[in-house]
Amino acid sequence: MRTFVTEQERAGRQGDCRDRIVKALYLKAETIAHNVVSEKKGQGPDWEGKIDDFLTSRFWGFLTMVLLLGAIFWVTITGANYPSEAIAHFLCGLEGKLLSFLQLAGAPSWVRGILVLGTYRTLAWVIAVMLPPMAIFFPLFTFLEDLGYLPRVAFNLDYLFKKSGACGKQALTMCMGFGCNAAGVISCRIIDSPRERLIAVLTNNFVPCNGRFPLLIVLANLFFAGAAGGRAGSIIPVGVVVGLTVFGVLVTLFVSSLLTRTILKGVPSQFALELPPFRLPQPGRILINSLRNRTLFVLARAVVVAAPAGLIVWLMANVFVGEVTLLQAAAGFLDPFARGLGLDGFILMAFILGLPANEIVLPLLLMAYLSSGAMLELDSLPALKELLVSNGWTWLTALNVMLFSLLHFPCSTTLLTIFKETGSKKWLFISFLLPTLLAVAVIFMVTQGVRLLSLV
DSSP states (O other): OOOOOOHHHHHHHHHHHHHHHHHHHHHHHHHHHHHHSOOOTTOOOOHHHHHHHHHTSTTHHHHHHHHHHHHHHHHHHHHHHHHHHHHHHHHHHHHHHHHHHHHHTTOOHHHHIIIIIIIIHHHHHHHHHHHHHHHHHHHHHHHHHHHTOHHHHHHHHHHHHHHTTSOTTHHHHHHHHTTOHHHHHHHGGGOOOHHHHHHHHHHGGGSOOTTTHHHHHHHHHHHSSTTSOTTHHHHHHHHHHHHHHHHHHHHHHHHHHHHHTTTTOOOOOOOOOOOOOOOOOOHHHHHHHHIIIIIHHHHHHHHHHHHHHHHHHHHHHHOEETTEEHHHHHHHHHHHHHHHTTOOHHHHHHHHHTTTOGGGHHHHHHHHHHHTTOOOOOOSHHHHHHHHHHTTOOHHHHHHHHHHHHHSOOOHHHHHHHHHHHOOHHHHHHHHHHHHHHHHHHHHHHHHHHHHTTOO
């Protein structure tokens, strides 16, 4: 009697066979290592093994991850304040000199507006707001990577991803997404199962990348540090950024579980991870790799994209259709919907125009506010907060912007990468629609909950 086996069953059996082979190999290797490389009497304790036991334990491993993440954000937030203000003050001082020079050169007012108030002002704020946090955060993150700690993070998260019906290797691709979501999508190639690889691709955007961390750090520092003085003034924004990052990981697990129970059903495969030994970090390599390959790369991309984007925003703010500008008309059209979400039309416009790169959302928003009549000399971070508050921002607005930035649609580079990796317009559309709907739903519920409790 012939029996017919479906393709899914055949793939499952092949996966089970591969998992059994891998498990047998590791058990055999462990037995050989135990019999041959036994600890000699008189030798000191195996400190690396004890450290690994601590860092990968169910309780202390997760607590260490959160504390390390909090320490990195605390150093970044407290260390970036003064450099950001100094750079902003210096670049804003140059703005007046550039205007005077162009005026003496006989440049018409619209040329001065495009070059200085549009392009230069946007570039100045990209550099002032983004450079100091990145110059501190990326070397610290690279230090943990160079030390060999990130594979321990993947080991700790492996159990949670299996529980979500995804592959444990997704923990590694998620960690790559902290650097760049496009790179995280490409790294999903290490996942053998097409179903699990697709889940990892669709959910990689829920962890904040290089381009979103500066916005999260700046807004947390502006709106969540002032309510408490002393040490609490720096600890509270750290807690907010850490909480948002952990929330992004939880959303990744939730959406992975949702996908594996609906449109991408299946059984998770086994994941064998060999923890590499700890390495002594090389300070020179860390500085070069983090500053050149991460900080300057991200900043350069932001500058290249922000220049034309700032120009477009300035033109929209100065081209009139009837009695209103194009920017006011577009923001006014979006405003009723945005207000229901706890945002405003200008914020939503900044996210839409910031599709090419997440790094330019905040500079575009500043350009939109400044071009709408709220002229303010932005020479410090308090001045930035004053501008936002004068346009109706509260702590709830800042929280909603941070949540929307964390969860919203991927940047154009990541979307293009998703299309190349999947080869499907269907999954490209889902990768855009899924996080956008989730972001809208989350900030709507947060806004309505806070308003219901009359907290603002």
